[in-house]
Amino acid sequence: xALDDRKRAFKVVGTxxxxxxxxxxxxxxxxxxxxxxxPGMLHGAxxxxxxxxxxxxxxxxxxxxALPGVKAVVTSADFCRAKHSFNQDALDHCMAREKALYDGHxxxxxxxxxxxxxxxxxxxxxxxxxxxxxxxxxxxxxxPDAPVVQEDRRARNAPEGTHPNVTHVVSFGHxxxxxxxxxxxxxxxxxxxxxxxxxxxxxxxxxxxxxxPDGRGELWCCTQGHYYVRELCADFLGMDTSQLRVxxxxxxxxxxxxxxxxxxxxxxxxxxxAGRPVKLVMSRDEVFRASGPTVSSWSDIKIxxxxxxxxTAAQAxxxxxxxxxxxxxxxxxxxxxxAAYDLEAVRADGxxxxxxxxxxxxYRAPGAPMAIYAVESTVDELCQELGLDPLExxxxxxxxxxxxxxxxxxxxxxxxxATLEAAKAHPHYAAPLCPNQGRGLSCGFWFNFGGNTCVTxxxxxxxxxxxxxGNPDIGGSRASISMMAAEELGIPYDKVRTIVADTASLGxxxxxxxxxxxxxxxxxxxxxxxxxxxxxxxxxxxxxxxxEEAVIWEDGCARPAGPNAGDFEPMSIAEIAAIANKTGGxxxxxxxxxxxxxxxxxxxxxxxxxxxxETGHTKILRYTVFQDAGKAVHPDYVEGQMQGGAVQGIGxxxxxxxxxxxxxxxxxxxFLDYRIPVASDLPKxxxxxxxxPNPGHPYGVRGVGETSIVPPLAALSNAVARAxxxxxxxxxxxxxxxxxxxKG
Amino acid sequence: MVQVRLWGSLREATGGRDVVEVNASDFKGxxxxxxxxxxxxxxxxxxxxxxxIDGVIYREAWxxxxxxxxxxxxxxxxxxx
Numbered sequence: 001x002a003l004d005d006r007k008r009a010f011k012v013v014g015t016x017x018x019x020x021x022x023x024x025x026x027x028x029x030x031x032x033x034x035x036x037x038x039p040g041m042l043h044g045a046x047x048x049x050x051x052x053x054x055x056x057x058x059x060x061x062x063x064x065x066a067l068p069g070v071k072a073v074v075t076s077a078d079f080c081r082a083k084h085s086f087n088q089d090a091l092d093h094c095m096a097r098e099k100a101l102y103d104g105h106x107x108x109x110x111x112x113x114x115x116x117x118x119x120x121x122x123x124x125x126x127x128x129x130x131x132x133x134x135x136x137x138x139x140x141x142x143x144p145d146a147p148v149v150q151e152d153r154r155a156r157n158a159p160e161g162t163h164p165n166v167t168h169v170v171s172f173g174h175x176x177x178x179x180x181x182x183x184x185x186x187x188x189x190x191x192x193x194x195x196x197x198x199x200x201x202x203x204x205x206x207x208x209x210x211x212x213p214d215g216r217g218e219l220w221c222c223t224q225g226h227y228y229v230r231e232l233c234a235d236f237l238g239m240d241t242s243q244l245r246v247x248x249x250x251x252x253x254x255x256x257x258x259x260x261x262x263x264x265x266x267x268x269x270x271x272x273x274a275g276r277p278v279k280l281v282m283s284r285d286e287v288f289r290a291s292g293p294t295v296s297s298w299s300d301i302k303i304x305x306x307x308x309x310x311x312t313a314a315q316a317x318x319x320x321x322x323x324x325x326x327x328x329x330x331x332x333x334x335x336x337x338x339a340a341y342d343l344e345a346v347r348a349d350g351x352x353x354x355x356x357x358x359x360x361x362x363y364r365a366p367g368a369p370m371a372i373y374a375v376e377s378t379v380d381e382l383c384q385e386l387g388l389d390p391l392e393x394x395x396x397x398x399x400x401x402x403x404x405x406x407x408x409x410x411x412x413x414x415x416x417x418a419t420l421e422a423a424k425a426h427p428h429y430a431a432p433l434c435p436n437q438g439r440g441l442s443c444g445f446w447f448n449f450g451g452n453t454c455v456t457x458x459x460x461x462x463x464x465x466x467x468x469x470g471n472p473d474i475g476g477s478r479a480s481i482s483m484m485a486a487e488e489l490g491i492p493y494d495k496v497r498t499i500v501a502d503t504a505s506l507g508x509x510x511x512x513x514x515x516x517x518x519x520x521x522x523x524x525x526x527x528x529x530x531x532x533x534x535x536x537x538x539x540x541x542x543x544x545x546x547x548e549e550a551v552i553w554e555d556g557c558a559r560p561a562g563p564n565a566g567d568f569e570p571m572s573i574a575e576i577a578a579i580a581n582k583t584g585g586x587x588x589x590x591x592x593x594x595x596x597x598x599x600x601x602x603x604x605x606x607x608x609x610x611x612x613x614e615t616g617h618t619k620i621l622r623y624t625v626f627q628d629a630g631k632a633v634h635p636d637y638v639e640g641q642m643q644g645g646a647v648q649g650i651g652x653x654x655x656x657x658x659x660x661x662x663x664x665x666x667x668x669x670x671f672l673d674y675r676i677p678v679a680s681d682l683p684k685x686x687x688x689x690x691x692x693p694n695p696g697h698p699y700g701v702r703g704v705g706e707t708s709i710v711p712p713l714a715a716l717s718n719a720v721a722r723a724x725x726x727x728x729x730x731x732x733x734x735x736x737x738x739x740x741x742x743k744g
Numbered sequence: 745m746v747q748v749r750l751w752g753s754l755r756e757a758t759g760g761r762d763v764v765e766v767n768a769s770d771f772k773g774x775x776x777x778x779x780x781x782x783x784x785x786x787x788x789x790x791x792x793x794x795x796x797i798d799g800v801i802y803r804e805a806w807x808x809x810x811x812x813x814x815x816x817x818x819x820x821x822x823x824x825x
Contacts, residue, residue, distance in 0.1 A: 086791075156787065157753055170820075171752025174762075199825075256825020331820040347752070362825035408749055408817035409796035449803060449822045514824025596802045696800065706824060 001523050001597070004698045012487040013699060016636045020478050020497070021250070030250040033206030033222030034281045041208070042071055042111040044270050044280035045118035046263070047125050048290060049100030049107055052134035052356040052664025053147060056100060056127060059108055063124040069117035072274035073125070075108045079269060080238040089325040091236045093359040094265050100129065101149060101324035102356045103665040104289025111270040111278045134356040134664035138298045138321045141165045141353045149324050149354035167326035168352035172334050172407050173315075175345030180313025184304025186386060192374040193730040194713070195657030196296040196321075199363050200648070200676045203252025204287045209267035210277035211237075217244040217271075221264050224254040224472055225511025229264055230503045236265045237272065244268075247502040248472040255474075255648070256362030259511045262291050288669035292361025293658055295320040295329050295352075297370040301378040307386060309393040311379070314338050314406075318350040318371055322360035327352045329360060332447075333367035335407035336710075337375050340394070340416060340443040340602065342403040356664055362513060364645060365446040365706035369652065369713050373731065376442040376714030381727060390441050390718070391429065394604075395420050398443075415628030415692040416443065416602040422688055423604045428624045437610045437621065440719025444603045444710030448703040450520040450595030450696075451510035455528045457485060457589040459536075461581075463574025465489060467498040467528075469521050470509030475705055476637030477517045483633055484522045484699065488529035490556035491573055507592055515703025518633060519694075520595035526698050532589025536576050539583050544568050597696020598703055603627035605646060605711035609719040613742055616735030618654055618720060624686040630694035630702030642708045643685040649712025651677045655732050746810050748774060749817045750785075757784025771795055772806035774816060792821030 024030040061073040076097040082088035096105045108125050112118040133147040140146055142163055154164045162169070181187050207221035217239060223229050226246040234241045251258065267280040282291065300317040316337045320330040330350035337348045348371070383390040398420055403411045423429055423441070433439060456468040467485050471477060482496040489496075510516065537551040540558035544551070550565035551558050557570035580587050608622040625642040632638040655675040659667040668674045693700025713731060721727040726741045745765040750758060758764050766777035774795060779786045794803050796817040802808050803822055810816055 157756060169753055173752060259825065328820065328823075332823070335819070349752075362823060364825040366823065366825050408751065408819060409799050409801070410815055412799040447801065447822050447824070449801065449824060451803065514822065516824065594804060596805055596808070597800050 001527065001696065001698060003693055003695045003700050010487060012483045012493050013631065013633050014635065016634065017479065017483065017493045019476065020482065021473065032203050032252055033220070033249045036208040036220040036249065037279065038208060038210060038277035041277040041279055042113060042274055043115045043118050044109055044111045044267055044278045045122055046106045046266065046286070047108040047122045048286065049096065049103065049105045051100055051129055051131050052103045052136065053132040054100045054129040055132060056096060056098060056107060057130055058128040060126040061108060063126070064110060064121040067117065067121045067124060069113040070110060070121045071113065071276060072111040072270045073108060074266065074269045074273055078273065079236045079265065082235050087232060087235055089359065090232055090260055091265065093325065094261060094263065102358050104286065104358065106266065106290065109266045109270055111274045136355050136357055136660040136664055138296065138319050138353050138355070141321065141355045149356060153326050153354065165354040166351050167354055168328055168330055168350070170331045170334050170350045171347065173347030174404065175343065177313050177315055177345045177347055180345030181304040183306070183312040185307045186382060187302065187304040188378060188382060189300065189302040190378050190381065190729055192299045192301065192377060194297045194370040194373060195731060196293040196357065197652045197656040198288060198293040198674065199255040199257035201253030201255060201257055204282040204284060205258070205262045205291060206281040207264050207267050208277060208279045209264065209271040211268055211272040213275060215239060215243055217268055219244065219246045219264060219268060220249055221246065222249045222251045222258060224251065224258040224474060224513060226472065227470065227503050227508050228511050229261055232261045233265045233268055237268055245502055245504040248500055251472050251474055255364050256366060256513060257292055259362050259513050284671065285669045288674065289666050290358050292359055294363035294366065295322045295327065295360050295370070299371065299374040301374045303378050303382060305382045305386060309386065309388045309396050311341060311343060311397045313345040314341065314343055316348040316371065316375065318348065319353060320350065320367070321353045321355045321357065323357040324354055325359045326354070327360050329367040333371035336368035336445055337371040338406035339445040340399055341397045341406065342399045343406060346406045348406065364648065364709040368446055369649065369710045372444060372710050373713035373717065377717050380714070380718040380721065391420060391424050394443055413692060413695060414600060414602060415690055418690050418692055419602055419604045419626045419628055422690055423606055423626045426624060426688065428606050428622060433608065436613060436723055437608060438719040438721065438723030440607050440715040440717065440722065442605055442711035442714035442718065444605065444707050446515065446601050446707040446710060448519065448598035448601050449514040449516055450598045451514065451516050452508055452594050453520045453524040454507035454509055454592040455521060455524040455590070456506060457528045457532050459532060459577050459580065459587040461577055463572065463577040464495045465491065467496060467525060468501045468506055469498060470501050470506045471512045471517045471521055472500055474512050475641055476634055477521060480518045480633040480637065481521055481525050484525050485529050488526050489533065489573065490554065515601065515705040516598065519598050519697055519701050519703050522633065522701055523595050523697055524591045524593050527591035527593070528589040531591060532587060535587050535589065536573065539576060539587065540571050543583060599630065599694035599696050601628060601702050601704065601707040603707040603711055605715040607715045607719050609716065609723055611720060611723045611738060616738035618733065618738065620650060620683055622683055624688065625708060626688045626690065627704060627707060628690045628692050628702060629704045630697065631691055631700040632689050633701060635689060638689055638704050639687040641704045642687045645708025646685050646712050647677050647682060649709045650682070650716060653713045653716035653731055653733060655734060657732050746774060746812055746814060746816055748778065751818065754785060754788065754818070757782050768810055770806065770810055771802055771808040774810055794819040794822050
C-alpha cells in the first residue's frame with residue numbers, strides 16, 4: 001500500500017493526544033497477567049533444574065501427588081510432540097524432556113489449592129539426574145572437547161570438522177575484499193565481546209489457564225502475540241486452534257522477550273489435568289534463569305580506510321550464543337553489521353553456538369546491537385587514528401538511495417544521511433567538553449517489517465467508532481491506531497476507542513514485534529476506515545437517491561460530489577449512524593492484509609560521558625537521539641520509543657550482564673545483582689524526530705520501536721574511549737573493567 | 745528469466761554461484777524454481793525466507809509480481825523484537 005499521492009494536512013496525526021491507558025496505569029486499575037483470577041482457581045509452581053546440564057533418568061511425582069491440596073503434576077510426558085522442530089524447541093524450553101539443558105530449565109510442575117502447597121509439592125518431586133559436563137561460554141563451546149549441548153543439531157552447511165554445537169553458519173556480502181583492503185591507508189582488526197542481557201521487563205510472565213473436560217480452553221496471559229501463543233499451545237496440547245481462546249492482558253514490558261511461550265503451555269497442561277483453572281506467575285529469579293535473554297557475542301572486525309576517511313573494505317566474523325537451542329539471530333546480526341555503509345567490498349560471516357544457557361528470546365532489533373557495536377567501535381578507532389571527524393566519516397560513507405546494501409538489496413529512500421546531517425547541525429555536537437569527558441557517536445539500523453494483520457471498525461449508534469485490532473499494545477499502539485482512524489474518518493480522536501481483541505474475536509494477527517504495529521495495523525486501520533467510508537457514502541447515496549460515485553467524504557461528513565450531484569446538506573457520521581438500522585443495518589469497516597513495505601530505519605545517537613578515574617564510574621552527561629520515524633503519528637510515543645531504546649542500550653553498555661559460575665549456574669538472577677539503569681543514573685534523553693516518508697505506507701509511517709537500542713552500545717564505547725584515552729573491547733564497561741583499562 | 749541473488753552461505757547449493765536465474769513471474773514462482781533447480785536450497789526455503797524485490801522486503805507474499813529486470817534478493821525470514 002503506497003504513500004498517498006495527495007499532500008495531506010494532518011489534523012489528528014502528529015498531535016499529542018492523551019494516552020487511552022494512562023488513567024488505568026497510574027491508578028493501578030490496569031489488569032496485567034497476574035491480576036486475572038477465576039473461581040476454583042489453583043496455583044501453579046514449576047520445579048527447575050539445579051544443574052546446567054543433566055540427563056533426566058527418572059522423575060517420581062508420587063509423593064507430590066499425595067500431598068493434600070495438590071491437584072495435578074505434569075512433566076514432559078503430558079505434552080504432545082510439536083508438529084515442527086522449531087516449535088519443539090519452544091516446547092522443550094518450557095519443559096525439559098531427556099535432558100535439563102541449563103540452570104533453571106523446567107522439569108515438572110504442580111497445581112495446588114495454595115501457593116504454599118504447590119511450593120511444598122515441588123520439594124517432594126524426586127528427579128534422578130545424571131549430571132553432565134556443561135559449557136556456558138562461546139569460546140569454550142567451540143573447543144574440540146566441548147560438551148555437546150544437543151546432538152544432531154549441527155548446521156547442515158557447516159564445513160567438515162565443525163563442532164556439533166554450531167547450529168548456524170551464514171555469510172553475506174559482495175565485492176573484492178582483498179583489493180579493497182589493498183587500497184586502504186590504514187587497516188585495523190579488533191575483537192569485541194558483549195554479554196547476554198535480559199530484556200528486563202518489569203512484569204514477570206504470568207497467566208491464567210482454564211481447560212474444561214470437553215477440551216475447550218481459555219488462556220489469559222501477558223504476551224506480545226496471543227495468536228502465536230494460541231498456535232503453539234494448541235500444538236503442544238493436541239487441541240484444535242479454534243478451541244483455545246487466548247486473551248492478552250496489559251503488558252508490563254516485553255521488548256521481544258514475550259514473543260514466544262514460557263509458562264503458558266504448562267499452565268494449560270496443569271489445568272487440563274486438574275480440571276480447574278490454574279494461575280502461574282514467574283518469580284524474578286525464574287524470569288532471569290528461564291526466560292530468554294539476548295545472545296552474547298564474540299566478534300572480529302576488520303576495516304580498511306583511506307586517509308581522507310573512505311572505507312575501502314569491511315569484514316566481520318560474528319559468533320553468537322543463543323542458549324541451548326539452535327538460534328538464527330546471528331543471521332540478522334550479519335545482515336545488519338554494515339547496513340549503514342555504502343561499501344564496494346564487504347563481507348559478514350556468522351555462526352551460532354549452543355551453550356547450556358536458557359533459550360534466547362528476541363530483544364529489540366535482535367542481533368543488530370552487538371554487531372553494530374563492533375563495527376561502529378572499529379570505525380571510531382580508525383577515525384581517531386587518522387585524525388578524522390567521526391560524523392564526517394559516517395556522512396562520507398553513508399548508505400543512501402541507490403546503495404547496494406551489505407545484505408543484498410538496493411536501498412530506496414532512506415533517512416540515514418538526513419539523520420547524520422541533523423546530528424551535525426545540532427548544538428550537542430559542538431558543545432565543549434571538560435577533562436575526563438568524551439563524546440561518542442554511532443549509527444544504528446533495523447529492517448522493520450509488516451506482517452499479517454486484521455482490523456475491524458464498528459460504527460456505533462451515536463456516531464462514535466470502535467476499532468478492534470489484535471496486537472497487544474506495548475508502545476502506544478491503541479493511541480496511534482485511534483488517531484489514524486480518526487484522521488481518516490474526519491472525526492475527533494476522543495470519538496474513537498481501540499481495543500485489543502482476543503483470538504476468537506478477530507482474524508489472525510502476527511506478534512507485536514519487528515516494529516510492525518503502527519505501520520501494519522495502522523495501514524490496515526486506514527484501509528478499514530476507507531471501507532467504512534465507502535459503505536457510509538453508499539448508504540447516503542441511497543438516502544439522497546443519487547449514484548454512489550456522487551457522494552464524497554470530507555471532514556467527517558458525506559457530501560454531494562459537486563453541483564451536478566444535487567443540492568444536499570452534508571450528513572455527519574453521527575447522523576448516518578443514528579439511522580443506520582433503518583437504511584440497511586449496522587455499518588462496519590474491515591481490512592485484512594499481510595503488509596509489506598515497512599521500510600528500513602536508521603538512527604544516530606550522540607552521547608557525552610564523564611568517567612571518574614578513581615572509581616571507573618561512567619556518568620551520562622548528555623544524550624541525543626536522532627531517528628527517522630517516516631511520520632510520527634503520536635510524537636510522545638515516538639520519543640518514548642527513542643528514549644527507551646537508548647536507556648536499555650545504556651544499561652547494556654555499562655552494567656548489564658549474565659554472569660555464570662564455574663558450576664554453570666546463573667550468579668545474578670535478580671535486579672540487585674543485575675543492574676539496569678534507573679532514573680537517577682540518567683539525564684533527560686533528548687530526541688530529534690526526522691520525518692522522511694516511508695513510500696510503503698499511506699501516511700509515510702515507519703516503525704520506530706527497535707532501531708533506538710542499536711546505537712547506544714557503540715556510542716557509549718566511543719565516548720568512554722575518548723574520555724579515558726583507552727578503548728575497551730568488551731561490554732559491559734563496568735567500573736572494574738574501566739579501571740583495568742586505565743591501568744593499561 | 746529473473747536473476748536471484750543469494751546470500752553467501754547458500755552458494756554451496758548452487759555450485760558456488762551467488763546469482764542464479766529462474767523462470768518466474770512472482771514470489772512463489774521464484775521459490776518454487778529455486779527449490780526445483782537447486783534441491784540444496786529446499787530445506788532453507790521451507791524453514792522460512794524473505795525476498796527483497798526492488799528494494800522492498802516481502803516475507804510471505806506468494807503473488808507479489810517479479811519482472812525480468814527486478815532486483816531479487818533471497819534473505820532469511822525477518823523476525824523482530
